Amino acid sequence: MKALILKIAATVLTVSVCAAALRAADLPLAEEKQIEALIATIEWLTDATFIRNGRPYGAVAAAEFLRRKWRLREADVGSVDDFIAKVASFSSTTGQIYLIRFSDGLEIPCSIFLRTELSNRRKKEP
Numbered sequence: 001m002k003a004l005i006l007k008i009a010a011t012v013l014t015v016s017v018c019a020a021a022l023r024a025a026d027l028p029l030a031e032e033k034q035i036e037a038l039i040a041t042i043e044w045l046t047d048a049t050f051i052r053n054g055r056p057y058g059a060v061a062a063a064e065f066l067r068r069k070w071r072l073r074e075a076d077v078g079s080v081d082d083f084i085a086k087v088a089s090f091s092s093t094t095g096q097i098y099l100i101r102f103s104d105g106l107e108i109p110c111s112i113f114l115r116t117e118l119s120n121r122r123k124k125e126p
Contacts, residue, residue, distance in 0.1 A: 027078060034080040035070065037121065038088070038114050039063050042100075051099035051107070053091050084114045 043063030050062030089111040098110035
């Protein structure tokens with residue numbers, strides 16, 4: 001009985017890993033490029049700070065963090081909208097939303113910042 005349970009568990013794990021790999025591979029190149037463009041937008045911010053779990057981070061550190069988190073969660077990301085909602089909006093650990101704090105003190109949720117940027121980019125597309 002124990003051997004059967006272990007075999008079933010191994011099969012379920014194998015299927016789960018394969019399904020995750022297929023989902024990650026399904027991300028269209030255009031979506032991947034849009035995600036990278038959004039991360040680059042944060043990376044090149046000169047008048048703002050990325051706030052994660054109440055702590056400020058510089059633009060380059062924020063971009064590196066978002067890229068790492070994206071790669072860790074890539075099985076959950078099938079579109080740029082998924083990236084914003086599942087990776088770049090809130091801390092998976094604490095649930096706190098990520099913020100962008102501008103030099104004038106204005107803070108907006110990172111998700112709103114990225115959705116506005118994405119909307120502007122889409123308007124410029126042919």
